[in-house]
Amino acid sequence: MKNFLEASNRSDDPTRRSFLAGLAATTLGVTALPRVGAAAQFTRRVPRARNVIFVYLSGGMSHVDTFDPKPERREVMGPMGIARSSVDGIALGQHLPLLAQRLDRATLIRSMWSNQGAHVQGRYFLHTSYSLRGTIRHPSLGAWLTHADGPDNPTLPPHVTVGGDQYGAASGYLPQSTAPLPIGDPGAGLQASKLPKGVDQGRFDRRLERLRRMNEEYRQNHPGATVDGYDTAYEQAVSLMQSADLQAFDLSLEDEATRAAYGSSKIGQGCLLARRLVEHDVRFVEVVSGNWDTHVENFEALEERLPDLDRALATLISDLEARGLLEDTLLVVASEFGRTPRITEGRNGRDHHPQAFSTLLAGGGIRRGHVHGRTDELGEEVVEGKVTVPDFNATIAHALGLPIDHEFQAPSGRPFKIADKGRPVLEVFE
Numbered sequence: 196m197k198n199f200l201e202a203s204n205r206s207d208d209p210t211r212r213s214f215l216a217g218l219a220a221t222t223l224g225v226t227a228l229p230r231v232g233a234a235a236q237f238t239r240r241v242p243r244a245r246n247v248i249f250v251y252l253s254g255g256m257s258h259v260d261t262f263d264p265k266p267e268r269r270e271v272m273g274p275m276g277i278a279r280s281s282v283d284g285i286a287l288g289q290h291l292p293l294l295a296q297r298l299d300r301a302t303l304i305r306s307m308w309s310n311q312g313a314h315v316q317g318r319y320f321l322h323t324s325y326s327l328r329g330t331i332r333h334p335s336l337g338a339w340l341t342h343a344d345g346p347d348n349p350t351l352p353p354h355v356t357v358g359g360d361q362y363g364a365a366s367g368y369l370p371q372s373t374a375p376l377p378i379g380d381p382g383a384g385l386q387a388s389k390l391p392k393g394v395d396q397g398r399f400d401r402r403l404e405r406l407r408r409m410n411e412e413y414r415q416n417h418p419g420a421t422v423d424g425y426d427t428a429y430e431q432a433v434s435l436m437q438s439a440d441l442q443a444f445d446l447s448l449e450d451e452a453t454r455a456a457y458g459s460s461k462i463g464q465g466c467l468l469a470r471r472l473v474e475h476d477v478r479f480v481e482v483v484s485g486n487w488d489t490h491v492e493n494f495e496a497l498e499e500r501l502p503d504l505d506r507a508l509a510t511l512i513s514d515l516e517a518r519g520l521l522e523d524t525l526l527v528v529a530s531e532f533g534r535t536p537r538i539t540e541g542r543n544g545r546d547h548h549p550q551a552f553s554t555l556l557a558g559g560g561i562r563r564g565h566v567h568g569r570t571d572e573l574g575e576e577v578v579e580g581k582v583t584v585p586d587f588n589a590t591i592a593h594a595l596g597l598p599i600d601h602e603f604q605a606p607s608g609r610p611f612k613i614a615d616k617g618r619p620v621l622e623v624f625e
Contacts, residue, residue, distance in 0.1 A: 240593075240596040240597075240598075241596055242594065242595050242596030243525075243559055243560030243593075243594045243595075243596070243624065244523060244524065244525035244558070244559025244560060244594040244595055245347075245478070245523040245524070245559075246473040246477070246478050246479070246480075246520075246523060246524045246525070246559075247336070247337070247340070247478070247479045247480070247524070247525045247526075247527060247559075247591065247595065248466070248469045248470070248473060248480050248482065248511070248524060248525070248526050248527070249336075249337075249364075249479070249480070249481040249482070249527045249529070250462075250466065250481075250482050250484065250507075250508065250526070250527065250528045250529075251321075251363065251481055251482070251483050251484070251529060251530070252484050252487045252504075252528070252529065252530040253314075253318065253360070253363075253483055253484065253485045253486075253487060253530070253531070254314065254485060254486060254487035254488035254489075254530070254531075255314070255317070255487055255488060255530050255531055255532045255533060255534055255547055255548075255552075256487040256530040256533070256534070256552075257487075257489060257493060257497065257533060257534040257545050258305070258533035258534070258548075258551070258552040258553040258570075258574060259271055259272065259275075259288075259533075259534075259536045259574040260272075260275050260288045260290075260493070260494075260497050260501075260534075261287060261288045261290075261291060261497075261501070261553070262287060262288075262303055262305065262553035262554070262555060263303075263305045263552075263553045263570060263574055264277045264286055264287065264288050265536070265572065265573060265574050266286065267572070268536075268572060268573060270537070270538070271536045271537070271538075271573055271574060273493075273494055273538055273543075274494055275288055275289055275494060275497075276288075276289035277289055278290075278291055278292040278295040279295065280295035280296065280298040280299075281295065281296050281297065281298050281299040281564070282298045282299055282564040282566075285298060285303070285564075285566060288497075288501065290497060290498060290501035290502055290505060291501060291504075291505045292505065293505045293506060293508075293509035293510075294504075294505050294508050294509045294512075296509070297508075297509050297512045297513065297557075298564060299563055299564040300512055300516065300521070300557055300558075300563050300564075301512070301526075301555055301556065301557035301561070301563065301564075301565075302555070302556045302557070302561050302562050302563075302565040302566070302567060302623045303553060303554075303555055303565070303566045303567070304553060304554045304555070304556065304567045304568055304582055304587070304620070304623065305553045305566060305567070305568045305569060305570055306551070306567065306568020306569060306570065306577040306579060306580040306581050306582050307529075307533070307551070307552045307553060307554055307568075307577075307582050307583075307584070307587065308549070308550060308551065308552075308577055308581050308582065308583050308584075309321070309531070309532050309549035309552075309583070309584045310326075310549065310583075310584075311326070311531070311532070311549060311584075312532060312547045312548075312549045313547070314488070314531065314547075315327065315362050317531030317532050317547075317549065318360070318362040318363055318531050319333075319362045320531070320584050321529060321530075321531045321584055321588075322335040322336070322362070322363055322364060322365070323335055323367065323588075324584060324585040324588045324589075324613075324614045324615040324617055325611070325615055327362070330607075331367075331368060331605060331607065331609070332365065332367045332368060333367040333368065333611065334365065334366055334367035334368065334369045334373065335363070335364040335365055335366075335367070336479070336588060336591055336592060336595075336597075336613070337354040337356070337364050337373075337375055337478075337479035337481060338354065338364070338365065338366045338367060338369050338373035338374065338375075339369070339373075339592070339597055339613050340353070340354070340478055340479050340595055340597065341353045341354045341372075341373040341478065341479065342369050342370070342373045343597060344478065346476075346478070347476035347477075347478060348440060348475055348476035348477065350440050351440050351443060351472075351475055351476065351477055352375075352376040352477065353477060353478040353479065354373065354374070354375040354376065354477075354478065354479045355375055355376045355377075355378060355472055355477055355479070355480045355481070356375035356376070356377055356378070356480075356481040356483065357378045357381050357465045357468060357469065357480065357481065357482045357483060358378070358379065358381075358461065358465060358482070358483040358484070358485070359375065359377060359481060359483050360483070363481065363483060364481045368605040368606055368607075375479075375481065378444070378468070380461075381446065381461065381464040381465045381467070381468040381482075382446055382464045384441075384444045384445050384446075385441060385444040440475055443471050443472055443474070443475035443477070444468065444471075444472075446464060446467055446468060446471070449467065449471070453467070453514070454467065456506075456510045456514075457506065457507055457510045457511070457514075458503055458506045458507060458510075460503035460506075460507065461484070462482065462484040462503050462504055462507045463503060463506060463507040463510075465482035465483075465484070465507075466482055466507040466508070466510070466511040467511075468480075468482075469482050469511070470511060470514055470515060470518075470520070473520060473524050474518065474520065484504065486500065487500070487530060489534065489544055489545055490539070490542060490544045490545070490546060491542045491543070491544040492542070492543055492544060493534070493538070493543060493544045493545045494543065508526075508528065508555075511526065512526065512557055512558075515558060520558075521557070521558040521559075522558060522559070522560075523558075523559065524558045524559060525556065525557075525558055525559030525560075525561065525591065525594050525595070526555075526556065526557040526558050526559070527554070527555075527556055527591060528554060528555040528556075529554040529555075529587070530552065530554075531549075532547055532548060532549035532552050533548045533549070533551060533552025533553065533574075534546065534547065534548050534552075535547070535548045535575075536548070536573045536574040536575050537573075537575075548575075550575065550576055550577070551570045551574060551575060551576055551577050554587060556590075556623060559594050560594055560624050560625055561594075561623055561624060561625065562622075562623055562624060562625050563625075565623065567580050567582070567620060567622055567623050568580030568581065568582060580620075580622075582620055583617060584617075585614045585615045585616055585617025586614075586617045586618055586619070586620060587617070587620075588613070588614040588617055589613075589614035589617035589618055589619045590617075590619040590620045590623065592613050592614055592619070593619035593621075593624075594624070597613055598613070599612060599613050599614050599617070599619065600612070601613075
């Protein structure tokens with residue numbers, strides 16, 4: 196476990212930091228991995244979940260067409276029907292029939308609320324619990340978990356994002372070592388993890404030795420500067436390049452039946468990669484699925500996209516359960532906000548709607564077959580069990596045993612908490 200208080204106040208010369216980051220990319224071919232810090236100075240709860248797979252649906256997925264249908268109100272549903280679930284009295288949108296049959300293993304939160312109705316601000320708020328500001332960047336939950344615990348597997352990064360963007364998972368004001376390792380195409384494996392063309396092992400070792408000498412010279416010329424973290428990052432990067440655990444990123448090692456079950460879509464392949472990574476002790480994996488911004492032709496767009504999501508999520512839940520991973524892995528499915536229940540005239544679409552939307556949780560100590568909260572008969576407003584975005588993040592942090600009541604100082608000296616003022620929704624836990 197790391198020392199949040201010490202590491203949160205560390206800073207490095209930005210010019211040197213940029214130089215080293217670029218050098219890591221060119222000489223090692225991989226991004227810097229998390230480093231180990233000192234012992235923590237706060238009390239840590241026993242976690243309910245060890246790992247997180249966070250499926251982020253970027254763009255604002257329509258809640259009334261998916262997790263909170265209103266079958267009695269045709270002016271809301273339009274041509275959309277429902278899929279009966281494995282939980283009595285609970286239905287999902289018609290394009291989620293497979294996931295509906297796994298709801299007896301999950302909790303739906305139908306009372307989400309956000310104060311951010313624009314995409315960039317909404318993405319940032321969902322990931323950090325704080326409003327986007329020009330003066331500071333806040334850490335996402337994966338960075339907090341990395342900062343608290345570091346890696347379980349010493350040769351793999353504890354924090355990975357598949358298909359992310361700049362306002363998603365990030366280290367914020369925590370050390371850069373807590374940032375996620377980015378994976379673009381889940382089916383392509385970990386790119387640039389081999390020695391560059393024309394660089395043999397001897398030449399590579401000489402480059403590393405020159406880097407060590409540069410760091411040592413920097414220490415001598417700048418007493419008190421922090422260099423050890425970068426040394427550790429390079430050591431871990433080299434260890435990863437030489438590790439048999441690189442196979443965790445190789446989906447071709449899965450049998451054909453499993454790959455077919457997840458589907459060939461990016462969300463399907465991303466969820467399969469996430470399962471392989473947590474199986475290899477990667478702690479926090481975010482899988483990003485885009486194009487949920489359905490201002491125009493909402494129903495046609497969802498008819499195309501939802502079946503891939505349905506297959507991926509249903510298979511992931513069953514696969515985690517079959518492998519004995521579901522109890523220790525918290526599956527999170529969320530979007531930055533919902534969409535208007537009222538269908539836009541002339542566009543047959545739905546606009547942004549942060550006042551009410553839905554999320555899904557499964558595994559990691561979460562209740563099975565449960566629904567928390569309720570919206571009105573149109574799905575426009577929360578009428579019971581309101582859960583703010585910071586509350587939602589506090590719930591995830593609570594599952595991980597993170598200290599949500601502890602105040603940490605950013606390098607500027609300002610105090611922050613992991614989920615701002617959010618309080619965990621204890622009702623969703625077993």
